[in-house]
Amino acid sequence: MKDRFFLTTAISYPNGAPHLGHAYELLAADAIARFMRLDGKDVFFLTGTDEHGLKMVQTAEREGLPVKDLADRNAARFRAMGQTLAATNDDFIRTTEPRHYDASQAIWKRMEANGDIYLSKYSGWYSVRDEAFFGEDELTSGDGGKKFAPSGAPVEWVEEESYFFKLASYQQKLLDWYDAHPDFIGPETRKNEVVSFVKRGLTDLSISRKTFSWGVPVPDAPDHVMYVWVDALTNYITACGFPDESAERYPYWPANLHLIGKDIIRFHTVYWPAFLMSAGLPVPKRVFAHGFLNNRGEKMSKSTGNVLEPIAMAEHYGLDAFRYFFLREITFGADGSYSHEAIVARLNADLANDLGNLAQRSLSMVNKNCEAKIPAKGPLSDEDKVLLDAAYALRAEARAAMNDFALHSILNAIWKVVGDTNRYFAGQAPWALRKTDPARMETVLWVTAEVLRIIGILTQPFIPLAAPKLLDLLAVPADSRDFAHAEAGFALTSGTELPAPTALFPRYVEAETEGQTPGKEGKGG
RNA sequence: GGCAGUGUAGCUCAGCUGGUUAGAGCGUGGCACUCAUAAUGCCAAGGUCGGUGGUUCGAGCCCACUCACUGCUACCA
Numbered sequence: 001m002k003d004r005f006f007l008t009t010a011i012s013y014p015n016g017a018p019h020l021g022h023a024y025e026l027l028a029a030d031a032i033a034r035f036m037r038l039d040g041k042d043v044f045f046l047t048g049t050d051e052h053g054l055k056m057v058q059t060a061e062r063e064g065l066p067v068k069d070l071a072d073r074n075a076a077r078f079r080a081m082g083q084t085l086a087a088t089n090d091d092f093i094r095t096t097e098p099r100h101y102d103a104s105q106a107i108w109k110r111m112e113a114n115g116d117i118y119l120s121k122y123s124g125w126y127s128v129r130d131e132a133f134f135g136e137d138e139l140t141s142g143d144g145g146k147k148f149a150p151s152g153a154p155v156e157w158v159e160e161e162s163y164f165f166k167l168a169s170y171q172q173k174l175l176d177w178y179d180a181h182p183d184f185i186g187p188e189t190r191k192n193e194v195v196s197f198v199k200r201g202l203t204d205l206s207i208s209r210k211t212f213s214w215g216v217p218v219p220d221a222p223d224h225v226m227y228v229w230v231d232a233l234t235n236y237i238t239a240c241g242f243p244d245e246s247a248e249r250y251p252y253w254p255a256n257l258h259l260i261g262k263d264i265i266r267f268h269t270v271y272w273p274a275f276l277m278s279a280g281l282p283v284p285k286r287v288f289a290h291g292f293l294n295n296r297g298e299k300m301s302k303s304t305g306n307v308l309e310p311i312a313m314a315e316h317y318g319l320d321a322f323r324y325f326f327l328r329e330i331t332f333g334a335d336g337s338y339s340h341e342a343i344v345a346r347l348n349a350d351l352a353n354d355l356g357n358l359a360q361r362s363l364s365m366v367n368k369n370c371e372a373k374i375p376a377k378g379p380l381s382d383e384d385k386v387l388l389d390a391a392y393a394l395r396a397e398a399r400a401a402m403n404d405f406a407l408h409s410i411l412n413a414i415w416k417v418v419g420d421t422n423r424y425f426a427g428q429a430p431w432a433l434r435k436t437d438p439a440r441m442e443t444v445l446w447v448t449a450e451v452l453r454i455i456g457i458l459t460q461p462f463i464p465l466a467a468p469k470l471l472d473l474l475a476v477p478a479d480s481r482d483f484a485h486a487e488a489g490f491a492l493t494s495g496t497e498l499p500a501p502t503a504l505f506p507r508y509v510e511a512e513t514e515g516q517t518p519g520k521e522g523k524g525g
Numbered sequence: 526g527g528c529a530g531u532g533u534a535g536c537u538c539a540g541c542u543g544g545u546u547a548g549a550g551c552g553u554g555g556c557a558c559u560c561a562u563a564a565u566g567c568c569a570a571g572g573u574c575g576g577u578g579g580u581u582c583g584a585g586c587c588c589a590c591u592c593a594c595u596g597c598u599a600c601c602a
Contacts, residue, residue, distance in 0.1 A: 013602075055602085122600085134601090167600090192529055193597045200528095205600055228602075263602070270599090329537075335595085342537085345551065353564055361561030368560085412539090412550090419550085426566040431559070507562055 002042035006252035007033060010260045010268075011050040011093065011235050014074030015059040018081045020293055021261065023310030027323050028290060028332065029259045030087045031407055034461035037088075039399070039483045044252045046239045047082065048093030049075045050232040052215040052225070067214055071096055084311045086319060086464050093239045095216075095231055103238035104216040104231050110279035111165065112219075122162035122206040125155040163208040163224060170274040171202045177273060177283065185269050186288040186405065187333035190262060194269045205271065233272045237281065254282035257405075262289040288405050291335035293326075320463040320505065321347040327462055328411040344508045351466070354418045355455070356505040362425060362448040363473055363501035365441075369434055374449060374475070374496040375442035384447045387424050388488070390417050391454040395486045398458055407462075414458055421451050449474060450492050457486045466504045473501055 009029045012022050026047060033045035051071040060067035075094050082089060093100065111117050124133040127149040134149050141147055149155050178184060178195055185191035208224040209215070215225030234242075236255055241247020258268050265287070273283045314322040325346045330336030366375055380388070394414055401409040425448055433441035456470040460481065471481055475496050 053602085124600095189530060189596075196528060197597070197599075200598075203599070207600090227600085229600090232602095262596085266597095266599080267602085331538080337537095342551095348562095349551065352562060357562055357564045359561095361565075363561095365560050415550085422565060425560080426558080429558085429560085429566095431561095434560085503562060505562080507564090 002040060004044070004252055004256075005033075005036045005041040006044045006046070006240075006255045007036075007257040007259060008045075008236050008239075008255055009047040010258075010264060011048045011095065011232060012078050013053075013055070014049045014051060014071060014078055015055050017074065018078050018310060020310050020313070022078070023081060023085060023314075024293055024326055025259060025261060025290060026082060026087050026089075027085050028327060028407060030085065030089070031323070031327055031461045032257070032259070032402070032405065033088055034464065035398075035402060038457070038460055038481075043090070044239075044249060045089045046091050046093060046236065047087070047089045048091070048235060048239075049078050049095070050228070050235070051075065051094055051096045052231055053228045054212050054214070057212055057214045068096065081311055084314055084319075085323070091239050093235050095235055097238075100231075100235060100238045101216050103242045104226060104234045105219045106243035107234050107237070107275065107279050107281075108226065108230065109219055110281075111275060114278045114280070116166040116169070116278040117163055117207070118166070120162065120164050121159045122164075123157065123159040125149075126158040126160075127153045127155045160210060161224075162206045162210070162227075163218060163221070164204045165207045165230075165275070165278070167202045167205045167271070167274055170277060171198060173277060174198050174202075174270060174273060177277075181285075183286055184283075185265070186286060190265050190269075190289045194265060197266065198270060202270070229267050229271055230275065233267060233275065236284075242281075255284040256286065258284055258287045259405075260287065260289050262291055265289045288333065290333055291330070293330070294335065294337040295339065317343055317347060317508065318465075318505070320466045321351060321508075324351060324411070324463055327407045328415075330408060332405055332407045344510075347505070347508045350415055350418075351463075351505040352507040354415065354422065355459075356466075356503060358418060358422055358425065358448075359452055359470055359473065359504055360501060362430075362445060362452070363498070365430055365434075366445050366449065366498065367501055369438075370442060370445060372498050372500070374492045374494050374498065375445040376439065376494045377446040377491075378439050378443040380443070380447070383424060383428065384443065387417075387420060387451060388447060390420055391451040392487055394454060394458055395483055410458075411462060414455060417451065418455060421448060424448070446492065446494065453492055454486050457481055457483065469502075470504055473499060475499070 007029060009025050012018065029045065029047065033043050037043045049071070056070060057067050060070040063070060071094070079092055082092070095104075108117070125147060126133050134155060147155050175195070175198055178191070178198075185194055207227045207230045208218050208221075209227050210224055213225055215228070216231045218224040218226055236258065237253055240249045240253040242250070242253070244250065260268055268287045276283050310322075317325070321343065325338065325343045326336070328350070329338065329342060329346060366372065370376075394417060397413045398410045401407075401413065425444070428444040430441045430444045433444065452470060453474050453476055456467050456474065456476065459470075460467040468481070474492065475498050476485075476492075480490060
């Protein structure tokens with residue numbers, strides 16, 4: 001029986017088109033999902049869209065279409081982005097689906113049955129024009145003590161009937177949970193923030209609204225809709241079939257990983273576990289928050305025009321390069337910055353020059369000098385053994401790094417070996433051995449090819465187009481590409497016929513025309 | 526203001542419980558090679574490890590103070 005591994009992205013809010021931040025989270029999750037599958041896990045990878053709430057209603061009005069039509073249109077865009085990025089999610093959930101209404105109402109009833117939901121009044125400064133509440137610090141004061149929203153609209157103090165969740169009573173339970181599960185929140189810096197936040201004390205949470213109706217109705221109180229987070233967070237168990245405990249995917253819960261942006265850490269590490277505890281459901285194993293991306297050190301925003309269209313970028317640089325860059329260049333969990341120059345540098349240096357050219361230079365020698373077959377493996381020298389050992393050690397290094405979701409460290413370690421292999425190849429100089437010691441040449445080429453096999457296997461989660469292509473060039477059978485095969489026992493067999501080598505990654509050559517590259521000119525989103 | 530974190534070569538970052546001349550990649554300069562995608566290899570230049578003062582036989586790594594930047598500081602996702 002395989003170990004199960006259930007991971008999720010946050011569900012995206014589709015009141016606009018997907019942007020690079022959405023893409024980044026999805027492809028990081030995808031790399032983890034692929035990694036786990038290759039490492040023998042039974043993976044369930046979930047993503048989707050969070051379609052309720054006031055902002056969807058407002059955007060729909062602005063665009064003059066029914067809100068469900070807006071949701072349908074934009075959810076389709078998010079789905080399409082996933083396909084362009086080669087995301088291997090097993091399900092795509094939308095919070096407007098009937099199954100999700102069932103699950104949301106079921107968890108609500110359980111929290112209510114547990115005595116954690118009560119009716120009271122939510123009060124605050126409300127702007128009729130904006131249809132939204134504002135905090136005291138967001139307001140500006142005008143003549144005669146009148147207060148105004150950031151939009152300039154006047155606000156009034158209103159009290160609204162609302163259901164509340166007894167979050168305050170979960171303070172100690174949450175602190176105990178964090179204490180007993182030190183890996184629950186990552187990275188470490190986020191954990192510190194959450195713990196200190198909870199320690200300061202929690203107050204009960206308003207979890208329903210009557211001011212709009214675009215949401216999941218509260219059971220037995222249809223004039224209330226669930227406020228966005230109760231509904232949104234529940235998507236993770238909806239996808240497991242909740243409340244049907246006999247559902248096929250029910251055993252995947254609790255999730256092994258919620259991958260989210262750092263901005264929504266509180267909802268996932270405070271509210272969500274409290275809801276689940278209240279409903280008598282298991283709490284997820286880990287929540288990991290990634291950082292934000294900056295374009296040349298500037299925050300991405302529509303107003304500065306540097307919001308990039310991820311599909312256009314993937315098509316421009318190539319999917320593998322796009323994925324590789326963001327997973328390799330940015331310390332996973334921290335904020336990162338990117339630029340056209342940085343992407344091109346990575347693409348050319350790491351992919352085309354280091355790995356692509358290594359495959360090309362070695363396999364073309366095999367093709368010309370070894371009858372296009374895996375060369376004969378002779379006695380191994382110390383240099384051969386050192387290099388092979390470094391390659392075989394990568395699997396364990398990758399697993400260790402994955403334990404902290406240090407995707408960048410995995411790629412760093414793999415490319416260290418790519419560099420070692422180029423140095424080995426230059427040092428052994430098989431083109432010289434061809435004349436002086438052909439048998440030794442074959443051994444050098446065999447060692448190089450075997451290292452490439454390991455690299456091909458381990459890079460599959462990150463560069464899902466080129467890695468299989470590399471394994472094809474080495475004639476590695478489709479059923480021999482799991483991490484289980486990344487060891488000496490499955491080494492290349494001399495004499496196996498190989499196809500003619502072809503390039504893995506094209507070099508990026510700067511276009512003649514200026515301003516046509518997505519990293520240089522922002523395409524407003 | 527309070528709490529937390531960061532500050533190491535032009536750029537992005539590693540630096541184990543403090544221990545001999547502080548490392549890598551990219552970029553730059555030179556050389557070599559020719560199997561290869563004008564790719565690769567070798568060598569070199571370049572850092573008062575934010576600052577000041579301590580502890581220690583010895584500190585990038587510990588302590589105090591200080592400067593700069595970042596995050597969090599509840600119902601906004």
